[in-house]
Amino acid sequence: MRIHLDRNRQTHHRSQGAGRTGFLSTLGVVMAGSPDPKEIVRARSATVRILFEGNAYSLGYFQRRYAWEKLQVEKLMLDLIKKFEREWRPNHQVADAMTYEPYFLGSVITYRRAEEKYLADGQQRVVTLLLLLIRLYHLTSSREDTRDQSARLLTLILGIDPVRRQFTITDIGYRDCFNDLLNGQAFGAYGEPDVVRVFQAYQDVTQFCLQNLPGEALPNFVTWLLERVSLVELDAGDPDRALEMFVAMNDRGVRLTPLDLLKQYLLSDARPDPRVHDAGWQSMQAALDAVAKDATLDFVRSVLRAHYFHLHPDDGDGITLDEAPHEWLVRHEEAIWPRYKTGDHAKLFTQELQPLYPFYADLLRWAAAPVEGHLGTWFNTSNGIIRQFDLTMAAIRSSDNEDDMHRKATLVANFLDLFVVTRGLVAENYGQAEIDELVNELRPAVRESRTVHDLAIALGKTAANWYPNFSGVLTLRYRERGNRPFVVYFLARLTAWMESRTGRGDRAVHMLNHIDGRGHEVEHLFTSRHAEYRNVIPDSDAYSRQRSRLGALVLLEGSDNASLGALRLADKLGAYRSHYMLAGSLHPDSYGRGEVRFRRFREDEKLDFQAYDETIPIPAFVQSRSQLFKAMAEKIWAADRLGLILPTQPVATPRPRQRKRSLVTLVELIREGMLAPDTGLIGTRNRKMFRATLLGDGRIRTASDEPFPSPTAAAEAVLDGKSANGWTFWRIGEGKETLAEVRTRYEHRR
Missing domain, CATH: 3.10.390 (SAND domain)
Known part of the structure; x- marks a missing residue:
């Protein structure tokens, strides 16, 4: 059985809005002469609110467990935010969100057995949506103007039985994790890898919201998500037909995807036979999609954005490069091929796509797993940049040798990493939207940079304006529910650099990879119990501000952090001595004769490390430590270390385009x-x-x-x-x- 809605029907559904419920079609076959025919398959449109409201879903036995990684989670989030941002304005009322353009999320398959409702297909999206609702619940519950939305979100999260806290996804293996997330609890010992992945996916959702969803937009976003984002629910009726539909929709049938349509468009004018390039296309698709899902389509979009940056990616009438690249090419044919000759379409494949796809596959591998020499790419992925290769592909030419391609990729990755750090230190967003804006500004100059040296100069002109932001180390404060991902990253890079330079090995990947359950945690040098230091700083708010500054923090293994938090700093120095050197440097014994590598490190880098002295006032100590962190950061992200060439004369800061x-x-x-x-x-x-x-x-x-x-x-x-x-x-x-x-x-x- 093959079940789908034709394109006209989908378009009609989207134009009518997603807030309406009703049967879109009745599908299926009734056997002639059957005395008791089964219910035919039914399909209905459902907004996110309707999907969750009063429902509880068990998981079908043939469903794989939750498997979405950071890339898939943040791609869904990016699609939602981008669609929302096209409509939202700061002066809009919440009711205006009901008129925003709807967004279609695809289909889910459900069935019933013994009065229980099951998900046969769509678990990955539905679980991720549930995690997003939990995050939005926390955001709205802390504000007076969104209390009603908070209450509504809670009823959707808890499904049909809020008293027993039976979540919309009822799988018992996920229950403890969902409960901890809803209550704001720390990581629990969940055991199963898929449950751990659910917890980590929530952290991905949280980080993305922090970077891309401004607080003033929150009420409108919640309303739009619940009422204007929709799916199609296919009710299979019973488990057997649900399995049949699951197999049919995942393994069989011929459905033209945007990539199929793009292939037909590009290769249709190949001579003497369009099939002459089919094997080459299949090799490209197999190589890329083996590395990451939908990688081929992402690669094509990235190349088109890089090579045809002068053409707007969105025509304003629904034809976008992201959603329909073949239609976008048709719309811009005259600009791309002003003197079109037969075979020009195919040349876009043979001369632009085919030579570059092996390199793009390397980029994807470096982003997915740390590779020595290309850690900047992996760092950017860990910081939530899910589309980081547009600038890289603008810099790459098919005539470049492999070494130059790799050097250019490293330059761009380091440049974006510097952008993240210098923005984070002054509490500015560095999410995908900001990256996209930066790339749009730089793409023309980067495209004109033919050599690695040219690229280093082009990127250096922009980076020169960012270095004053390192003064933010002296003023930035740690806010666990605000900037935790950035502070963890910043401390990890400082700590790992020091470990490496003192002969202990670079531990940055270990610190950021959450290998164990709790991962690494931010450790306050000074306890949250103000009474311990009231005689030093009488005012509790002033004490709180001092203990949350960067200079009053270190990074420790999560299990170690939990056992030290309540102690005075003087009582923790012995424990710090056995941990990372950045924490151990607070102990006086670290400055003894036996610590040769630490001494050489201080002398070589000209860094002013000092052991903790309880007689020094806390503000003076924290300020000194912050100055040390600033000096370390300026060395780690120094232009020459990153490969950037800064201008010898000051460069005027370009006025950014308003978003x-x-x-x-x-x-x-x-x-x-x-x-x-x-x-x-x-x-x-x-x-x-x-x-x-x-x-x-x-x-x-x-x-x-x-x-x-x-x-x-x-x-x-x-x-x-x-x-x-x-x-x-x-x-x-x-x-x-x-x-x-x-x-x-x-x-x-x-």
């Missing part, structure tokens, strides 16, 4: 006289007041003296990582007008 989510900025409001520099701001949450200052460059400095690039970043910082809409959180001085209201006045005046 849809930032139609009006604080800088613009200041420039137009709507706001004044050094204006005091006040925010309140749960009867607690927070003060901040608007700086002349559009940043907001909070009471901790830490500057933040946006109202939302500043609000979430003072709220210890809880989600907030910074534009409505901050009010002007003692008045009642919010930053959002000032922005609205300015928009009306324009």
